Amino acid sequence: MNDARMDDVPRIERLIAMAERLAAALEADIAALKAGRPREMKSLSPEIQRLCALYGREAQNFDIRIAKSAPLSLRQRFIAATAKFREVLMLHGRMLNRVKNASEGMIQAIAREVERMNQTSRVYGPKPGQAAKPAGAMIFNKVI
Numbered sequence: 001m002n003d004a005r006m007d008d009v010p011r012i013e014r015l016i017a018m019a020e021r022l023a024a025a026l027e028a029d030i031a032a033l034k035a036g037r038p039r040e041m042k043s044l045s046p047e048i049q050r051l052c053a054l055y056g057r058e059a060q061n062f063d064i065r066i067a068k069s070a071p072l073s074l075r076q077r078f079i080a081a082t083a084k085f086r087e088v089l090m091l092h093g094r095m096l097n098r099v100k101n102a103s104e105g106m107i108q109a110i111a112r113e114v115e116r117m118n119q120t121s122r123v124y125g126p127k128p129g130q131a132a133k134p135a136g137a138m139i140f141n142k143v144i
Contacts, residue, residue, distance in 0.1 A: 008066045012078050015062065018055045019085040022048070026085075026092040033095045043092075 025042040032040040042048055067078055 012070050016081045019081040023085045023088045026088045030095050
């Protein structure tokens with residue numbers, strides 16, 4: 001091995017370790033979402049947020065030629081770790097999207113029911129009053 005490839009081995013090892021750690025955090029998030037406890041998601045911690053930013057910078061500056069010149073066993077570990085990370089990331093995204101759609105649907109259903117219950121009854125007379133516009137689902141959304 002030449003000197004350039006020897007310097008790249010720790011970099012690949014670092015990327016593998018970060019990808020494995022992020023995949024483990026995302027798997028914990030998926031388990032928390034399935035259990036109905038989104039507040040227990042690991043990806044919300046500042047440490048994992050910093051790790052995501054660091055991984056993003058490392059991956060952005062990573063050249064594929066570095067991986068191609070790595071020893072076979074290291075290259076296989078790198079490919080396996082990144083494939084698993086991608087798979088878990090896709091599943092995590094789908095889970096978050098499902099939870100978001102379900103919670104938004106519940107908020108909208110609650111808002112519609114509150115609007116229905118608070119509707120004024122029709123008054124018969126020469127000039128019926130102008131009904132106030134409903135505030136909508138935004139009032140019931142605690143996130144915003």
